[in-house]
Amino acid sequence: MPGAPAGASGDGAADARTPRLTIGAVLAALRGDFPDVTISKIRFLEGEGLVAPQRTPSGYRKFSRADVDRLRYVLTAQRDHYLPLRVIKEHLDALDRGQPVPGGPAAPTEAPTEAPTEAPTEAPEDVPAAVAGPMEAGEFARAAGLTPAQLADCVQFGVLAPDADGRHPAADLPIAQAAAGLARHGIEPRHLRVFRNGAEREAALVESLLAPVLRSRSEDARTRAGEQLAELAALSAQLHRALLEARLRDLLRP
Structure with missing residues (x-):
């Protein structure tokens, strides 16, 4: 299992929970280990209740280092263990209560990683909730x-x-x-246009897979569909990136 989110207790816990990072800075902190993570993905995980950043009076999200560690735990559980978000949330709730992760003990807590205080210029900036x-x-x-x-x-x-x-x-x-x-x-x-056309074909494929669930009136079914959509989008992006990089490597071969 992935390591437990850092900053929950011990020296420096208060500092780890101080909300000072923009969503762009969080993206930059995570992308080294999770190249396919996006701001939309972070917002989706927030909407699913897996992380709860604070908001400034102007509506901007502000994350703490503990929030970043929590996101890292979620992304690792998805990538390495293929766990659905419902199960990951149960694990996080157990860790928040100081209990072992369901199904086995939590891995040792890793030292928190310092996240950059400024987002790189290429990272999308957060948009205030009001706008x-x-x-x-x-x-x-x-x-x-x-x-x-x-x-x-x-x-x-x-x-x-x-x-x-x-x-x-x-x-x-x-x-x-x-x-x-x-x-x-x-x-x-x-x-x-080639990117747009490719994305439309991928979206059509995903829609055909999830159409029965998306038509359901069950809230639980639609929640599962939302999880599957996020996971399929991440896997699709991973495959696209890997295929493109493989093709570009071919161009550099003598």
Whole structure:
């Protein structure tokens, strides 16, 4: 089993629980061990009650080092032990009560890892809860690092889809920021249709697998479907990354 979340007790516990990290800093702290983790994944785990960051008066999330260790425990349990979120939550609840993990003792607590206090420039920034809805095109472009022309091209080629009022959902920021990063390497929005088409095919495959559950009116069934969606998305991203890296390695061979 993965190590228990650090910072629960002992010297430095209070400091470990001080909320000072942005969601971008948390992403940067985790990506070394979990390259496929995303801000959306962290928000999903928060929504499932597996981590509970504090909020500033402006609505920004602030995480402690204990929160980061908790997320690391969840991600390790998913990746290495293929545990569903329901079981991981039971383990965390047991650890919070100071009890052994169901089915066996918890592994020794690891020393907490210092997370960076600032997010890297390429990491998506958190969006205040008050403005987590649609964003005006100019604000969205600035947050993503896109020029207005690049944003217009992303819309033209189907990479981004504004609403009827020309606003963009804040949830699309990771897509836009990735497009901005690729543009810096000479990959223009018109080249991104291959990514969009691939994502649509993958989404259709996942939908066909989960369609019966998604049509269910049972709250438990839909909760399980949400867990499966998150896990399938992570595995799909892992496979995509591995296949792409393998192909790119071939290009470097003599």
